[in-house]
Amino acid sequence: MNRRIVVGITGASGAAIGVRVIELLNKAADCEVHLVVSGSGERTLIHEVGADASRRLDQLVRQRYAVDDVGAAIASGSFRTDGMIIAPSSIHTLSAVASSAADNLVVRAADVHLKERRRLVLLVRETPLHLGHLRAMATATEHGAIIVPPVPAFYLHPTTVADIVDQIARRAISLLDVSLSISAT
Secondary structure, X not given: OOEEEEEEEOOOOOHHHHHHHHHHHHHXXXXXXXXXXXXXXXXXXXXXXXXXXXXXXXXXOOEEEOOOOOOOHHHXXXXXXXXXXXXXXXXXXXXXXXXXXXXXXXXXXXXXXXXXXXXXXXXEOOOOOOHHHHHHHHHHHHHOOEEOOOOOOHHHOXXXXXXXXXXXXXXXXXXXXXXXXXXXX
């Protein structure tokens, strides 16, 4: 049986990381990806990745859901998944997850993962951070989320932005215990 992974893309900078997460999961032999993109995430995808990014993602996922469809399958605990990654996660999304303000499908699916004790990985993309951001991170962590700032591993000696994006995406995926081949391109 395929492992179901939910991916959310929100409006923070770093949309290429979410795209790379989906590309890598698509190449994993046993994964099916379910995608939801916020309105701001859609704009960021277009600005940072290109006008055809959404169309390309649609070809890589099992199912894509509208952000306002809070009755979608991924909004229910009875829809079994193996985890969720929000890449990137805006501070708005982090704050909504921390306060359980599930007013859109990205946050509702994240909330379901927390209540069902499934892994939720948030690649929170903001800098610098003020105390409110840090408290939201702490609260989300107390609820069970894993906060992963998309920080490059310079000890790997990346030579391109693509190398950095790939390393961050692979690290996030590894937190869901999904194995990827080293050469997945």
